[in-house]
Amino acid sequence: MNPSAQIAFRLAVAFLVIGLSGASVAAVVGLVLNNAVSSATAKLCARDAVAPAGGKDYLAQNNVWGAETPQCVTVGDQSLRVESAEHHVPPAGAPASSPSLFRGCHWQECTDVGDLPVQVSAMPRITSDWVSRQVDTGVFNAAYVVWFHSKPVADGTPDGAEVVIWLRSRGGVRPGGTLLAGEVPIAGARWNVWLARDQDRVRLTYERLGEVTEVRGLDVSAFTEDAVGRGQISLDWYLVAVEAGFNLWSGGAGNAIEEFSVSVDE
Numbered sequence: 001m002n003p004s005a006q007i008a009f010r011l012a013v014a015f016l017v018i019g020l021s022g023a024s025v026a027a028v029v030g031l032v033l034n035n036a037v038s039s040a041t042a043k044l045c046a047r048d049a050v051a052p053a054g055g056k057d058y059l060a061q062n063n064v065w066g067a068e069t070p071q072c073v074t075v076g077d078q079s080l081r082v083e084s085a086e087h088h089v090p091p092a093g094a095p096a097s098s099p100s101l102f103r104g105c106h107w108q109e110c111t112d113v114g115d116l117p118v119q120v121s122a123m124p125r126i127t128s129d130w131v132s133r134q135v136d137t138g139v140f141n142a143a144y145v146v147w148f149h150s151k152p153v154a155d156g157t158p159d160g161a162e163v164v165i166w167l168r169s170r171g172g173v174r175p176g177g178t179l180l181a182g183e184v185p186i187a188g189a190r191w192n193v194w195l196a197r198d199q200d201r202v203r204l205t206y207e208r209l210g211e212v213t214e215v216r217g218l219d220v221s222a223f224t225e226d227a228v229g230r231g232q233i234s235l236d237w238y239l240v241a242v243e244a245g246f247n248l249w250s251g252g253a254g255n256a257i258e259e260f261s262v263s264v265d266e
Contacts, residue, residue, distance in 0.1 A: 043075075045062065045070065045072040047064040047065070048063070049061070056111060057112065058101055058111060059101070060075040060100070063098045065097060066089060066096045067087050067089050069085075070086050071086070078261060079101075079257055080260075081257075085097065085248050087252070088249075091139050091171060091174075095140075095248055096249060096250075097247075100243045100257075101243070102242060102244070103241065104116035104147075104240050104262075105117055105241055106240075106243060108153065115266075118238065119239075120234065123239060126263070126265070127218060127221075127263050128144070128242060128260070128262045129216050129259060131213075131258045134168065134213055136170070137251050139251065140169065140249060141173055142213070142245075142246055143165055144164065144167075144243065145244075146164075147162055147241045148161040148163070148237045150236070150237055151238065152238050153240065157199075160233065161203065161204060162198075162201060162202070163224065163227055164203065165206050165208075175192075176205070177196025177205065179194055180193045186226055187222050190210075191206040195232070202233075204230075206223055206226075224239065
């Protein structure tokens with residue numbers, strides 16, 4: 001019997017001794033077991049594995065897409081840790097993987113919330129907290145990816161835009177594309193803005209000046225408004241997901257998301 005089940009059993013016995021009703025005992029036991037499930041961790045090693053991250057409001061993905069090398073992550077309550085990553089691809093190209101947590105819809109995988117996706121024309125203020133732990137070896141970046149699509153849910157890759165909010169990198173990796181603007185003030189910091197195209201999709205990268213490993217109350221909607229003002233995002237599109245994690249080119253084991261949350265104002 002696992003420790004949580006043992007605790008539930010002992011509580012049930014104790015409450016029966018003091019005369020608590022069977023229905024009440026069942027409710028208490030269920031609460032204990034549900035809490036145990038919500039705090040449990042999962043290990044993901046399949047390339048496209050997805051799992052709840054402590055509940056239905058957030059999902060975690062292993063997301064190995066640019067290499068054939070193995071990778072495993074452990075998932076907790078709005079947290080994720082890269083346990084192993086044996087990648088080694090050149091930093092000038094696409095990354096090997098993008099392990100992350102997200103809220104909203106990433107391709108057909110959707111969290112159980114009603115506030116995302118949201119049409120850009122009606123988008124309320126969206127903010128996020130992210131606390132990470134990052135190793136000093138390997139080649140990677142730490143970034144948000146905010147996905148935009150012409151419809152609320154994408155059958156495949158979103159066809160609108162991806163807005164990358166680049167917080168830190170190591171190992172010489174740099175944003176791709178053309179520099180549109182430098183030192184743009186957004187959300188209490190300054191950013192270099194890069195534009196690239198990936199097939200038919202726009203990619204706008206906001207590279208932070210002054211690297212950080214955590215943000216609090218990051219105004220995601222402010223980056224969206226800036227992108228709309230640059231003519232790169234349509235008001236008819238939908239913001240389908242807010243994602244945060246690591247793009248790994250080489251190494252990256254030990255990188256972790258310790259906290260992640262997304263708040264959508266009503």
